[in-house]
Amino acid sequence: MNKNNFIEKTLSEIVTENYKYADIFEKNDLDFCCNGNVNFLEACKKNNIDVSVITNELTKISETKKETNNYDNWKLDFLVDYIVNNHHKYVSDSIPKINEHLNKIVEKHSDNHPELLEIKESFSIVYKDLQMHMMKEEKILFPFIKQMVFVQDGSAKKEAPYFGTVQNPIRMMEDEHKNAGDLLKKIRDISNNYSVPENGCNTYKVTLEELKEFEEDLHKHVHLENNILFPKSIKLEQLLFSTN
Structure with missing residues (x-):
């Protein structure tokens, strides 16, 4: 390019x-x-x-450098499974470890670094919101997207969703993505771009590295949904359910 x-x-x-x-x-x-x-x-x-x-x-x-995975060419049901098996799993697996490490460094370092209390509070909001967010995707939105793929393939019957249009849950998911992204950016800013203070222990360093990785994974996670999965799902719904 x-x-x-x-x-x-x-x-x-x-x-x-x-x-x-x-x-x-x-x-x-x-x-x-x-x-x-x-x-x-x-x-x-x-x-x-x-x-x-x-x-x-x-x-x-x-x-x-060439990206080995051309996500934009994947079928939507495969992309959904990839997101769940990789990014949703990563979030679920990472939360307990990050929480444990945050609790340790807050207990040991918050007197000298009170910003850790705000980081812990922000991450607590993020992970609780993301857990609910992923559940809604896996129970409501993603099954309908996969169902549309099956309808297009001729292996399922067309049924209108109870939520009216796929754009309704997508709009909600995008709002929740932004909220999570804003909170993680707040953590990045508070921590001075995940910088470890001179008196920070190894757990302090590990925790900030984990938070940095968590934010980077969320960026890719949200990119796959907001910029590829969701727009294509809206187009597929319009194709399948158009009355014209």
Whole structure:
């Protein structure tokens, strides 16, 4: 992809083409998941980022690194299973470990680092919200998306959902994605981009690394849903249930 093509696209379109570009966006605090519909050039200007520097970095990646998984070409039922088996599982597996480590460093270091109390409170909100969020996706939204795929394949009968249109739960999921993303960004800001203080112990370091990884995984998780799964599901519903 040449530099002009980057400038003409939105953040989500660029990352959808090659997820390796996400590393550059994350490093420069360019939100490609919850605000992925923003034009690349506009996002750079808003963040006071030199467009030429970013496009050069993106061009280098396009020439050397290829994303092995072309998520945009996957069938929606396969993409749903991938999200559940990888990202939902990651969230469920990570929460107990991060909580345990947060409790330890709060107990040991919060007198000197009171910001840890706010980090713990924010993460508590995030993980409780995400647990409910994932349950709604797995019990309500994702089964309907897979059902639409089966209808399109001719292996199931068409049935309208009780929630009216797939756009209703999708709208709710996108709002919840933004809330989780905002809280994790707050944690990143409070921790000074996950920086370990000089008197921080090994558990302190591990905890911040885990929180950083958790946020990065959520970015990819939300990207797959907001920028690929959800738009394609809306189009599929329109195709299957159009009265025209």
